[in-house]
Amino acid sequence: MTTLNEYLAQKRAAAQKLHEQALANPQPRNYSARVRAAGRSGVREIRIRDFQIISDSPENFAGYSLGPASPEIQLGVLGSCLTHITLIQAAKLGVSLESLEVEVHGQEHPLAGQEGYEEIPIYPHNIHYKIHITSNEEPERIRHLHETVERVCPIYNLLLNPQTITGEVVLNAANDSGKKAATQGK
Template identity: 65%
Template sequence: MGTLNEYLQQKREALLERRANAERQPDQARSVFSAKVRAAGRSGVREIRIRDFQVISDSPPDFAGYNLGPSSPELQLGVLGSCLTHIALIQAAERQVSLHSLEVEVTGEMHPLAGRPGYEHIPIHPHNIQYKLIIQSDESEETLRAFHQAIEQVCPIFNLLRNPQQIEGQLVVNRLSSESVL
């Protein structure tokens, strides 16, 4: 089994090749991606489809769930941790930072009464989000501080959460019969 530093060399080669391809054809470099989610009947389990992958999201039993998968807020923390980890790998590869191990822990809070009368001061969204980037490395403190700063500067999900954007939504109704009412 290879080491993390061996993988970082492969990551560096892939990164350089990907950037070279994007520079050769910048008009075709844009990525468009999507996810589709369907609520399963009787269980309410959310089946998330992304490319050829399926992820299950569910609620804990105390919220009418079957505990078959993480909740949406838990997935969001996992997505943030995954993105921070991936960007850390990219930055380590690009900067040739030696890493023996890499782990990210993400925590957040939610309250079931958030936004209700008397609890308007509590955000309805995950809040107090914090992460720990836990690495084993022989690099200097200066190198590691610059490495960490670069991760936060370019991590897409970290920056989406820190600097949110407008999200446009639309309701599409497919009626079973002409008598269906909203």
């Protein structure tokens, strides 16, 4: 059976190369996603680069359960980032890993924010993760790995620290009734 240790050797080399490239050209990375609600089903088609993820609601919320709901995807994103950063840091620190798995749990109350439930957050909360590691390393090395992961994991820190999010609405008139398309501004 193969372990992650062979992969970690590759990861170490790739991390070093990326670090050198970043030092040579210290520009921020830009990310983007585009999401479209599909007609009749309401399924959310998330497009990121050449990839598509489907997000949907369960049947009891007018969905078809064709994919995970947004809060579930968020927990998956946190788990994915924790997994990836654990691999990167294990590679950088020379920590041996036979296997790695992350599980993430959270809650969201269906009445949150409504009358009588104002004190309950309207967002996923009580988030908890477990990193399952199989390794022959000393517990102190794994503790140091974990501390390093929490210090540098982008999504973990995004969720821990308040962010400024800006937004806007672009209104386009529906042309099916012969109306002219709306223009912005006056």
